[in-house]
Amino acid sequence: MPETITRINGEILTMMDILLDPDGDVSNPMDFILIETEVDFLRYATSGEKLFIRGSDLCAWAEAFYSLRNIHVRIVESPSKVLRQVFPELTAEQAREIAQKIDKEFVSPEEISIVHVLSACFPTDNSLWHGESSLEHAARWLIWWLVNNPSPAEKIILGKFASLMEQNAEEEVIKELYRAKDVDHARSLLWRWLGAEKPFIKHLKEFPIELPSQLLDELKQAWMKFIISSQGTFFIEAKTLPLPLFLRKELALLTSEYLKNNPQVLDRKILEAIQPFVSNQILSELEKHVPPPIPSSLPEEESAVLSWFEKEYFPYRRWQASYGDENSRQIVLKLAQNFARWLLERYPKWLLEGQGITYQKFAHLSSHPSDSNVVTFCVILDGMPIWDVDQFLQMISETSNRLTLLQKSYCFSTLPTVTEFAKEALLRGVPPYLVDEMNLLGETLPSNCSPGKKLQQIQPGKIWFWRLEQPDKAYHFAQRDKLEKMVSSELRMIAQEIEEIVKKVPDQIRLNVLITSDHGRLMNSRSPRQLPIEDDMLFHGRAAWGTFQRHFPVCGFEINEDEEWVELYGERFGIRHNLRIAWNESCFGNSNDYEAYPHGGLFPEEVIVPWLLFERDAKIPEPEISIIGEGEEDMAGKLFVSIINPSHITLVCQDIELFGENYFEKISINETIPPLKKQEFEKNLTPWPKKSSVGNLTARIIFSLPNGRNFTEEITPDLKVQVLYQKSDDLFKELNL
Template identity: 20%
Template sequence: MMNKIIIYSDSNNIIEPQSENVLEINDISDYVYGYHSIQDAIYNKNQLEMIVRDKYCLNAFIKMQKMYGEEKIKIKKNYYREKIEDIIDMKIPDYIKKDDLIGIDFLEKSKEMNTEKGGGFEEFVLTNILNDFFAYKSFPIKNILSFFDQLDLDVIKNNKKNKLFKKVFKSKINSWKKKTDDELILKLIDLFLSDFKNLYKNISTYNLIYTYPENLVNKLIDKEYMFIKNLNFKKDGKKRDNILNLKKIEKFIEYYLNTKKVKDIKSGEIESIIHNLSGNFKFEFNYIINIISEDPTLIDNALLTELKTKYKNIIDYNDRNKLNNLIPPDRPESPAQLDSLNEWFNWLTNQYFDYRFWLENNNKEDDEINKYSFLYSSWLFENYIKLLSTEENVMPKIITSKLGDALEDDKTIIIIMLDNFNYKYADQLIEIFNKKSYTNFKKEPILSMIPSETYINKGTLLSMNTFEVDEKPDYNKLCENIGKMYSKDAKYLSTIGKLKESEIKKNYLYIVNYLMLDKTLHENQNQAASSLPNRIKNELEAIVQIIDDSINDTNKLETEVYIIPDHGSVKIPSSRMNLIPGFDEINIIDDGYRSVKISDRNLKQIKKSDQDFYYIMDKNRFGVPHNYLIAKYYYRFKETNNSFYVHGGLSPEETIVPLLGFKKDNDNVEIELPNLNIKTKSIRKSVKNEIEFGLKNSNPFSLNDMKIELANSEMKCPNKTKYLEAVDAFEEEKILFNKVEISNNKSTITLLVDVSFNYLNNKYDKRYKFELSIKSIQENSFDLNDLL
């Protein structure tokens, strides 16, 4: 094969020599040197590359080509174009001329530009200069909001004089128009070109309110843009405050909702109202909650689920509680025929408690349910002594009958004696333990001693003695006795803080006293800074956290945790009937709300007629230190109201408590780090932006105690840190940062996001990086038709 002389035509001076051996012929004075170089190369059969920038020299070399033949001299007039085609591996359309490629450093830039987005040369240019939606063969109507979000008018304005950009933009618009005969889409494209900002604003508005009736929508959509109601595009519920007047939108929605008077709403209408709600505004949620609270029969479980889904990313823990308490559970059947403890356990845990606690949460009264409670209390009192002798699920027998096997092994056992904890919060505590990756292997009801007081129940639990109750039990000594029985070292801890301070050892028994729940429930809820459910949640989370921290420091000793409450409690409104007479003539040793101590002498003075109001507990018969009067029904010896809880009585809420067992296995922990993907592709200067992420957990257990933080110092945001209690197994959570401002004059920013979390007691952290484009604020004055 004969060596070639290659001459590159470069009249526009855009080709850079790729090596120092390439000759450059810049003007006529270089002609003689170029002529002799070509002759020498032909004679010596050498390879020669030459860049010729002078047209007279080029014409002379073309004559030499005709003289010596193209097999010896090859002249490349379109080298720059061919070089670009070679780099991007695609053909440049014929309507793109050489001059269109000049002056934009395209050859160098093309090395960095993405060539993997699909499409031809036009799509290659537009997707790299603007956004990926220009790769679509048809106008991206389905994703029009994302398309507009990513469109940077500042970039377009800066390229107005770019011949290449203008040609391919015009070609793309014409192609989109040819792809459709739909008049609405053609109109949409025309408005996209002539009035982009108003089109963007109206579509963004409709995106927030499309669920509402047409009369409201028509007030917020400009007349010229009513046709967008007939467009089929994805709604995302984002509040684009860079383009919208959100206060105006909220004002119109609130006015519309306020025309719907609560008293006038029928059951058939509530479904339509809930469907209409956008799910984008908290005031909508508050509005519907107020309606349903007035009449819970308006809603069913399907509508409740719709509300939870719509407002998932807006409502907090207290709001979710409100939702959960809207619909009453199934009403319990009459327990009149029940005559064994197991039958009562089954009825109470499967029927009664759910309904009773729903009544309590909603401050409602139900005389029939109160009578059911009285049936249980009377049965319990009549059968109490027999139950203590024959049943295993009673407080004095729990250690031996329910924990005996575990105590006989060499595993470590932690018992938390929760003061004042009934079935109301049992599932919540299980959920908190589950989020820390504990398995709940035991949940069963146990019967408290009566009266339902602390010293009686904790004393009999630890003494394992039914009829000998010490008024001031020595918990340290009682724990030591249990340890000796099971050949374990035993330690009594008076507070849970001491568990945190202790070194957890193998084959040890730790018995922890926890009193804070009792204190919280006895407090006046009207004077508390936060709601009772929220404070109970915080208390339970604190308990689990300390337990978890303590177990994490054991080098993975096999450990089981048991929750054993001493008694429960009940909230008795002042309106509930109370027929207990005064005690002016009786010497009360120690008074309580639901039970009182009296002397032997005064016990004999109790009138037979008064026994309709309370049970008489003779210390000689029941083996307690004192004689007690225990209020029947929901009567009480002191005034009560809805602001606090009391105990000492025989109601199911006071005497039936859950025994819970938990364990955890941390061996061979494998984790897939969470997938954090950014939904927002760009932000704008000089406005408050919204940045959205999706965080996916692909693990079989929850990711707990998650912290997501924007780490860029040049970003301002009222709250740069978001916290998630947990992301459940195989679930994805939406994370939204609002009112983000950028103090950066560049066109892009590397967004840094720090994520930390806990998985199966192991802590992890990872920094994620995302490239985010920075765009200018939209302006009315720019017309995209200028590019056509």
């Protein structure tokens, strides 16, 4: 018969083993005979059986009995007794409670570690107890308290665990989170981190994990109180909080809910703040209450025109398309026609020496790769309008947490704004009349190809193009009452495909994802098909082309306001055909019907397209910041700010907060720092800090990324105080005596 082996206190017991339990609180081990009386002891003492002897007097007698016979005995201890040795703060009753959860007959002190006990008490949270100190782990620690209800005995062990994690944490801000050793402290820290309790904690990094639905509901209730008390401006204040994108979106939705019910407090500043985080439908419902200002006159310089389009024209156009009257329609028409003239005057020159047309940007990208270890995957969406961009960015953020938006900008589409001409120009990096003579710029995948599998064996230094038929196809063929849902569905599927690309390209390769469109769309859901064409002309939407002959002026185009079209000399505008393009909001055709959101024309929203650049696993930038200044105590002074952006991500310096003992001032900045650039600017600061406190001030600089996320940097500013007059304590010195 094989020998039975049991391990006690790290030692191996055999058939001859005698166990003594003088305290009488250890369960009888399996295969041992329980001895509780003198009679039983005398009967089995020399039997050679495995004996478990219980009781202090009986154990003392047995120990002396076996000692005289040189027979080895072992004293065993209960888990509760060992627990009190390791955790002396436990009462006897608390130790017994924990011992029951450990569920062992006897243990050694070496087995009773903090992690061992917590794993026995809360086995479903093993990953928390075995984790290392970090921001994510600390966030999980705070949430754990809010969804669990530990007993007083368990709280003692949890307190030991928190102290251990605090000791191991490298950063002071993380140590602070581990000081939460009860539900109230944990809730306060978590709520201050997430902007639900003041004073807010702004020096932490972005909250790193999801919230359980129960806590999210509680958080939203707390937020709503701030939203109501601030009359909706809390969302603007919260831009400096380290909220992840999913929580910022939740806050935007709450804010929009409040504003729908309180439209009298709505202004453009709040609306612009929440715009990137809400749907087009919500935005449209709110915009009817706050018409944007009429755009200023069209600027001359290209970059200024793109900024004018984004910040002035498009907000007004979006409002006018839904709620405007005839007067606002005429304003938009005049602005659009001014833009069309401006564009047509410059476009022929751009063909020769420009860099702002999408096909030129692709050609430059192909001939000047940024890094031989980078794969650039270009997604060419067919006809994605400007009003779908923010929604699509939301979808990408929700689908992929590995893509960081480096750049959100705009550029000019190829003319005419029709897929047949514009898309091939993009893929080959030349104007339309040269596409038959040029090879593709890179590996090109058709719309019906899922790129994930193709990219598993991809080589670095390559440019890949994925040409899609959506959302253009949905805009042309979806039923009008289902158009918005269809477009949204198609964009979401594309976002999911992009996530597959992110996963499939090997991790050792740097991956950039570039998203643009071959053309935009007219923001008009009922564009009449009423412009006539000649027999030898082809047309699509708002553009028609053919071999018709005209005598064109030197500029290469002629506007016929009576017929409401403009004609272009094709050779001068980079195409093989002469063009006729709508000058108003109509389409070509005689069907007495309407077309929803057509394209082919020259309105800004048809010609200007997005240029979105992402990088996989991009690091948060580490800008180099200098703040110096001089001013008179309690009066005005000037700050001189210098920021170097060493990254490829466009940064916006939103605010600077100066704080110290009895001093706090917030300065609105709103300065853009382009990639790999240095930006310098000066700001007034009133009141200037006192001389006694100026050396102890901290400057917190709040930056926003193109994807809407924020991060902060803290530095010590170099500030000086001008002293115009200082009274001496020496009266005789004052009097020159």
